[in-house]
Amino acid sequence: MYKVKMDGQTLYYPGDNEAVLINSTVKLQTGYAGTFEFMVPAQNPLYDKINNRKSMVSVFRDSTEIFYGEVRKQPKKDRNKNKNVYCAGAMSFLSDSIQPRREYHNLTPRQMLEAWLNEHNSQVEERKRIYIGIVTIHDSNDSLYRYTNRENTLKAIREKLVDKLGGYLRIRHIENRLYLDWITLEEYGKYCKQPIEFGSNLLEYSESINAENLITALIPLGARLEGKSEIEALEKYVDITSVNNGKDYVYSQEAVNEFGWIWGTNTWNDVTDPLNLIRKGREWLQDNQFEEWILKVTAVDLSAMDQEYESFECGDRIQCRAKPYGMNRVFPVQEMTIYLQEPEKNTLILGGAVERTCTSQIKDSNNKVNNELDNIRKTTSWMQSAIDNATAMMTGSKGGYKISEFDEDGRWLRDLYMNAPNKEDASQVMQINMNGIGFSRTGFEGPYLNAWTIDGVFMGEFIKAGSVTAEKLSVEYRESVNEEIVSKFNVAKDLISAEVTRAQGAEVELAASLKVTSELVETKVSKGDFGSYVQQYYDKVIYGFNHSSRYVQINPGEIAIYDNGVEDSKLRSSFDQNGNHFYRDGYYIGKIGTNFQTNDRSKRGLVFDLESQAAYMTWAAKKSASSSGYTMVFTYTLDAMDDYSSDTLHAGCDLDMHNRWIRNAKISGSGIQYEDAGISATIDFVQVLEMNPDGTASRWGDSGRMQFKNGRLVDLNYYA
Numbered sequence: 001m002y003k004v005k006m007d008g009q010t011l012y013y014p015g016d017n018e019a020v021l022i023n024s025t026v027k028l029q030t031g032y033a034g035t036f037e038f039m040v041p042a043q044n045p046l047y048d049k050i051n052n053r054k055s056m057v058s059v060f061r062d063s064t065e066i067f068y069g070e071v072r073k074q075p076k077k078d079r080n081k082n083k084n085v086y087c088a089g090a091m092s093f094l095s096d097s098i099q100p101r102r103e104y105h106n107l108t109p110r111q112m113l114e115a116w117l118n119e120h121n122s123q124v125e126e127r128k129r130i131y132i133g134i135v136t137i138h139d140s141n142d143s144l145y146r147y148t149n150r151e152n153t154l155k156a157i158r159e160k161l162v163d164k165l166g167g168y169l170r171i172r173h174i175e176n177r178l179y180l181d182w183i184t185l186e187e188y189g190k191y192c193k194q195p196i197e198f199g200s201n202l203l204e205y206s207e208s209i210n211a212e213n214l215i216t217a218l219i220p221l222g223a224r225l226e227g228k229s230e231i232e233a234l235e236k237y238v239d240i241t242s243v244n245n246g247k248d249y250v251y252s253q254e255a256v257n258e259f260g261w262i263w264g265t266n267t268w269n270d271v272t273d274p275l276n277l278i279r280k281g282r283e284w285l286q287d288n289q290f291e292e293w294i295l296k297v298t299a300v301d302l303s304a305m306d307q308e309y310e311s312f313e314c315g316d317r318i319q320c321r322a323k324p325y326g327m328n329r330v331f332p333v334q335e336m337t338i339y340l341q342e343p344e345k346n347t348l349i350l351g352g353a354v355e356r357t358c359t360s361q362i363k364d365s366n367n368k369v370n371n372e373l374d375n376i377r378k379t380t381s382w383m384q385s386a387i388d389n390a391t392a393m394m395t396g397s398k399g400g401y402k403i404s405e406f407d408e409d410g411r412w413l414r415d416l417y418m419n420a421p422n423k424e425d426a427s428q429v430m431q432i433n434m435n436g437i438g439f440s441r442t443g444f445e446g447p448y449l450n451a452w453t454i455d456g457v458f459m460g461e462f463i464k465a466g467s468v469t470a471e472k473l474s475v476e477y478r479e480s481v482n483e484e485i486v487s488k489f490n491v492a493k494d495l496i497s498a499e500v501t502r503a504q505g506a507e508v509e510l511a512a513s514l515k516v517t518s519e520l521v522e523t524k525v526s527k528g529d530f531g532s533y534v535q536q537y538y539d540k541v542i543y544g545f546n547h548s549s550r551y552v553q554i555n556p557g558e559i560a561i562y563d564n565g566v567e568d569s570k571l572r573s574s575f576d577q578n579g580n581h582f583y584r585d586g587y588y589i590g591k592i593g594t595n596f597q598t599n600d601r602s603k604r605g606l607v608f609d610l611e612s613q614a615a616y617m618t619w620a621a622k623k624s625a626s627s628s629g630y631t632m633v634f635t636y637t638l639d640a641m642d643d644y645s646s647d648t649l650h651a652g653c654d655l656d657m658h659n660r661w662i663r664n665a666k667i668s669g670s671g672i673q674y675e676d677a678g679i680s681a682t683i684d685f686v687q688v689l690e691m692n693p694d695g696t697a698s699r700w701g702d703s704g705r706m707q708f709k710n711g712r713l714v715d716l717n718y719y720a
Contacts, residue, residue, distance in 0.1 A: 002340040004038075005058045006071075011046050012038075012340070018045055022082060024340035026059055026067050028314045030188060030333065031168035033089030036067050038340075042081045050074065050085060056127065057087050058173075059340070061311060066338070068173045090178055091171045093128040094120060094154035103566035105145040105544075109165060110135035112144050113157065113182055120153040130171070133179035136187055137167040141515075145522065145535060147566070164517070170315070185332050186427045186441070189315030191401070191420035196350075197321045215264035217251035220281030222271040238271060240278040250281045286328040296349050312336065312348060319425065320350065330425055401426075416444070542566060579607075589614040615639040678711015687719050 004012035004021060012021040024038035036059055040047055049055070052071055059067035069089040077083050097120040104112055114132040121129040146160050161182070162169060168188050170181040222238030239248045251261075266284055271277045312318065316333045331350035339345045401421045405413045414433040418426035423444040431438045431448070438448035452458050515522040524533040535542045543552040553560045560574040569586040579593015590610040597603040610617045616637045620630035633652040640646040683706045690699035707715035 001062060002338075002343075003060050004340075005060070006046055006050065006055050009046060011040075011044070011057065018043055020044055021340070026336075026338040026340070028067065028336045028338070030185070030315050030335070031162075031170070033069065033091035033171075034067055034314075035089065036069060036087040037085065039078075039082045039084055047083070050083070064311075065173060066313070068171075089171065090130070090173065091154070091169065091180075093124065093130060093178075094157065094180075095152045096128060097123040097153045098150050099148035099153055099156045101147075101149050101567050103145075103147045103542075106143050107146075108142040109137050109139055109144060109161065109182065112146060113161060113180070116148070116153055116156060117180060130178045130180050133170075133172060133181040134187075135182045136184055137161075137165050137182050139165060145520065164519070168315070185315065186317070186419060189313050189317065189333065191330075191425060192312060192316040192318045193421060194312070195319040195321060196348075214255065214259060214262055215285065216255040216259055216262045217249050217264070218281050218285050219249045219263070219265045220277050220284070221265060221267040222274070222277045223269055237267065238274060238277060240274050240281065243274045243278055250278060250285060252285050255285075296347060317420070317425075318348075318350065330420075400428075418444075587611075587613050590617070610636070610638060612638070615641060616644075678708070680709045680711075682707045689719055 001014055002012075002024075003010070003014065004024070010016075010019050012024065013019040020041055020043065022039040022041060024036070026034065026036050028034040036057060040050065050071055052073055055071040057067075057069060057071060058065050067087075067089060069087045069092065071085060072088045072092075073086045074083050075086065099116060099119055104115060107115065110132065113135060117130055117132055121131070148156050148160075151159075157169070167182050167184055170183060170188055172179045172181060220240060225236045225238065240250070241248045244250070249263075255262075266281070268277065268280055271280060312333060314333050314336050317330045318333060319328070320331050321328050333348055334351045335349035337347045401418050402415060403418070403423070404415050407413055414431055416423055416426075417430040417432075419428040420426040423429065427441065427443055429440045429444050431440070431444075434454070436451060436453035438446075438451040440446045440448045512525045513523070515524075519537065521536045522533060524531055526532075532543070532545045535544070539555065541554040543554075553562065553566060558574050558576040561572050562570045563572050564570055571583045571586075573583065574581045579591045581591045582589045588611050590608070592606075592608055594604060595607045595609075596605070608617065616635055616639070618632045618635040620632045622630050631652060632650075635644065635650045635652065637644045637646055637648055637650065644650050685704040685706070687701045687704040688697045688699075689701055690697070692698045701719040703717065704719065705715070705717040706713060
């Protein structure tokens, strides 16, 4: 039974006369937000309380919440005043925040995702905040470099994390809090006990490929055999003739009856035992050859009629059987369309192609242990992040399955803890037997890459640096690191990396590494704890040092220097064709460069340019070695500050002109002072104005006065 709540109140309840919805459809997709669309009639008590970008809606199947999101739009009403309402799932909240221009490096995938979620949470209201959940996706060395550039958070996570490393995003709504998981497909849902069978609960279906791609008879080939080929020019491989009555092929009788004989081959280069090879060949006919099929099915959900069956959910793995094709394969649920009022129309899209990304993740993570053991021997934020993630995995995951196995005499052999009800279908297995504990992510047959055996040996894909000292390592390991050169070359999806390390004991002396991804080429050289690196992108090159917070970035036609991070607010200077530019706290201060006169381009020169958002330009001096700062000795102020007036040149020291002229000057102010030299006196005099022919004065003025201070004439009264 489906029901709907909005802001904690009942919006839809089957059979109720008022809490009514029409044409209610939930669309869910693995890794995406999902949508909920419905029509609400005017008699619904909440009709006028539905608010865009505010009302929160939950859809429940019985007591399980299958959708949680926000009303986004109410595009129209019909002639009966029924309102159409469109809701988006809570993952869409991540589109409401922007990641700033910022650089991140040396972070694990979980730390990177958490940093971006923290930035998102700082920008949105409480109901839209999303917290870090379970993260099981890893990089080849768990040391990511990414930058953000004002894209929304969801786009950044998808394009720069999920698309590069694989995995799926999943939102969990627990106790009014939202958690974002980043996990593999096997961890997304459960193994559903309810199968889908052609001719049983499958009503109709369509597939993305046709029988043209189908193989009904297979020749399985194993490892290459050296020097045993009957034809010199051809290689010989392990086959199944010795265990299959002389036949080198297996076939599906049901598929042959339907489609005839369609032949093909498949090679397993690591299989040397014919018995294992025939088993893999039969499995391939029933399972692996269908891994790229995508099925759109309308299937009866038997859980509504029988409580022994579990309901279908996005991400679940469902056993699909189709005798006409000879198919017996587990497919993941990629998409679901649920019609609340017409559940018989519910459709599933099942596909196996996406499962391949999980396999690439497993292969990509197998080479980590050596890199991790070369890390700095101290507990860092990496360890805390790993602890938090382990806690989330232990407390936030769904239940699994446990079986105990016994031998023919009834003696206990092992306990298996799995993500499927039987070991043939399980992909994740924890096995406990008398010899130890082992963990496999590739099924019961293994390999068990993580194990703790009774003889005290611990094997792990990830060993935190500092958690195991050299004295505790095995003799074989210590001998291996005493080799002068250890080299490594790794090829994974979208990544090529190579590493050469010169080691002594358990302490790395000198190491060099190269990493090539679809985004960048990175080289790094380190000695002990110190290292430098170069990261080259299509539009820039960054130089950095792990014990320095300064970075050099080379852009087209420009060299830029940053302090404590490569982002706008950390830019300090740049050099380009116009000169040397200077910045502070995200502001452009000015430049030293070359220029020309506007009205005469032939007049070129060196310029010091101060920008309008800067306050001053100064020459400053550190007066002594013990001085805590610099003293401004000659300053131009664009803006007034302290006792410095604006648009003025201020002296902070004496100015010696060396007998040079100061021309066209205006002197103002009453505080003019002169050096102590010369006389200071007032002289009264009679000024002769006219003379007689005989040399006597005929007219004069008797009020003339000259006033001197320190030998300088400072006042004069005379007759013109």
